Amino acid sequence: xxxxxxxxxxxxxxxxxxxxxxxxxxxxxxxxxxxxxxxxxxxxxxxxxxxxxxxxxxxxxxxxxxxxxxxxxxxxxxxxxxxxxxxxxxxxxxxxxxxxxxxxxxxxxxxxxxxxxxxxxxxxxxxxxxxxxxxxxxxxxxxxxxxxxxxxxxxxxxxxxxxxxxxxxxxxxxxxxxxxxxxxxxxxxxxxxxxxxxxxxxxxxxxxxxxxxxxxxxxxxxxxxxxx
Amino acid sequence: xxxxxxxxxxxxxxxxxxxxxxxxxxxxxxxxxxxxxxxxxxxxxxxxxxxxxxxxxxxxxxxxxxxxxxxxxxxxxxxxxxxxxxxxxxxxxxxxxxxxxxxxxxxxxxxxxxxxxxxxxxxxxxxxxxxxxxxxxxxxxxxxxxxxxxxxxxxxxxxxxxxxxxxxxxxxxxxxxxxxxxxxxxxxxxxxxxxxxxxxxxxxxxxxxxxxxxxxxxxxxxxxxxxx
DNA sequence: CGTGCTTTTGAATAGTATCAAGGCCGGTGG
DNA sequence: CCACCGGCCTTGATACTATTCAAAAGCACG
Numbered sequence: 262x263x264x265x266x267x268x269x270x271x272x273x274x275x276x277x278x279x280x281x282x283x284x285x286x287x288x289x290x291x292x293x294x295x296x297x298x299x300x301x302x303x304x305x306x307x308x309x310x311x312x313x314x315x316x317x318x319x320x321x322x323x324x325x326x327x328x329x330x331x332x333x334x335x336x337x338x339x340x341x342x343x344x345x346x347x348x349x350x351x352x353x354x355x356x357x358x359x360x361x362x363x364x365x366x367x368x369x370x371x372x373x374x375x376x377x378x379x380x381x382x383x384x385x386x387x388x389x390x391x392x393x394x395x396x397x398x399x400x401x402x403x404x405x406x407x408x409x410x411x412x413x414x415x416x417x418x419x420x421x422x423x424x425x426x427x428x429x430x431x432x433x434x435x436x437x438x439x440x441x442x443x444x445x446x447x448x449x450x451x452x453x454x455x456x457x458x459x460x461x462x463x464x465x466x467x468x469x470x471x472x473x474x475x476x477x478x479x480x481x482x483x484x485x486x487x488x489x
Numbered sequence: 490x491x492x493x494x495x496x497x498x499x500x501x502x503x504x505x506x507x508x509x510x511x512x513x514x515x516x517x518x519x520x521x522x523x524x525x526x527x528x529x530x531x532x533x534x535x536x537x538x539x540x541x542x543x544x545x546x547x548x549x550x551x552x553x554x555x556x557x558x559x560x561x562x563x564x565x566x567x568x569x570x571x572x573x574x575x576x577x578x579x580x581x582x583x584x585x586x587x588x589x590x591x592x593x594x595x596x597x598x599x600x601x602x603x604x605x606x607x608x609x610x611x612x613x614x615x616x617x618x619x620x621x622x623x624x625x626x627x628x629x630x631x632x633x634x635x636x637x638x639x640x641x642x643x644x645x646x647x648x649x650x651x652x653x654x655x656x657x658x659x660x661x662x663x664x665x666x667x668x669x670x671x672x673x674x675x676x677x678x679x680x681x682x683x684x685x686x687x688x689x690x691x692x693x694x695x696x697x698x699x700x701x702x703x704x705x706x707x708x709x710x711x712x713x714x715x716x717x
Numbered sequence: 718c719g720t721g722c723t724t725t726t727g728a729a730t731a732g733t734a735t736c737a738a739g740g741c742c743g744g745t746g747g
Numbered sequence: 748c749c750a751c752c753g754g755c756c757t758t759g760a761t762a763c764t765a766t767t768c769a770a771a772a773g774c775a776c777g
Contacts, residue, residue, distance in 0.1 A: 393621045
């Protein structure tokens, strides 16, 4: 698995100079992570950043009362652990949703590489800026939406992150509890909202799987909040 | 007002090489902005970034239904408009809370400067990473907290941003409506919560001014949510 | 010293969380 | 193969929380 030949289009490493690309390729390590396993824990010392070569993860943050919150869903090509960059400890944890493969680059290599490749720093800066904008739009939406609307948001977010299969069902459906952990509610409320959406003809249900005949109609339900 | 002699400690410009510092100093412009005035609007084309030389701002985002949300409060030394960097239009607007003075750097100068000064890009990247972490912690807290708890959060946030005067009252008190716009509720609920907090002895009230005898006691009220 | 705005308060209503019970489903072991 | 178990999902009842509406009081400013 070397970086020069990696087909991963989104990986920021490709902005390196050829010399640094070779160096990073040599220094990085390659990890596998089976389903439902922690890639790194909240509170663990920051050792570097992870790039998803193949797989899906949820990024979680736990409150002192034990409630877990899903901060973000991530798939192939995305970076994990960058939130900790510059910190001592990871503010969040990452859990694989399926069997996954991940590249790891240690902190020293990252910092050196950033300092010698303005284009990479610049690209990462824009990546963070974009993430920040999305995070703040979500924060606004969550401050203003009712629970049912936030659940619609979570369905759209999941559908757009993991995609739909040929029958228009969300790939890798999350559990009701996981939806609740995105929104900050409980499984009962998710269940009730799904039933309501099904009755309105906005979604279909097959076991825990959620089908979306027309995602634009679903988006129209929460159009009043500028959330993207 | 030249950058070489500017006393503003937090300004990221100081990470430039001396040559670029001189160049930016020449190219930047200096603006004044009176109280309750828009520095830039939501949806306006992105022309550059702003640095608060002196003053206080609220950063707002409006939903299609007209509800306004306060994304962030900013004071002297902080950067504004950076959320739009790389975009076509500002996703948010900035309104001055007091008479203010601001430096403005156009987009082209910024981009050139970033590409020639890896240290600045790097510093900005870390700034964004930090903002992102804070934004996500706030998003989690808001997903899990009840309204009253979010109001406590807003009080602490305002107190820490603008500081307390010698009588332990928040400098530049926001209106009830502005607190509501941080939290995503209404003025009535803010008023009720303040009364409740006063009765518990956690705050004091004098007109619209909020006094905080011991901010640590206030923080203890929401300690179960890892929000900082 | 009005006028218009914000703030406070109460009452009615709507929305949400919590508790409890039963159903469904997949996996395990007899 | 089937009974059983444990987890997740669904549903209803109830208690709690928050929003909305309305009205009065307070305050700032011309």
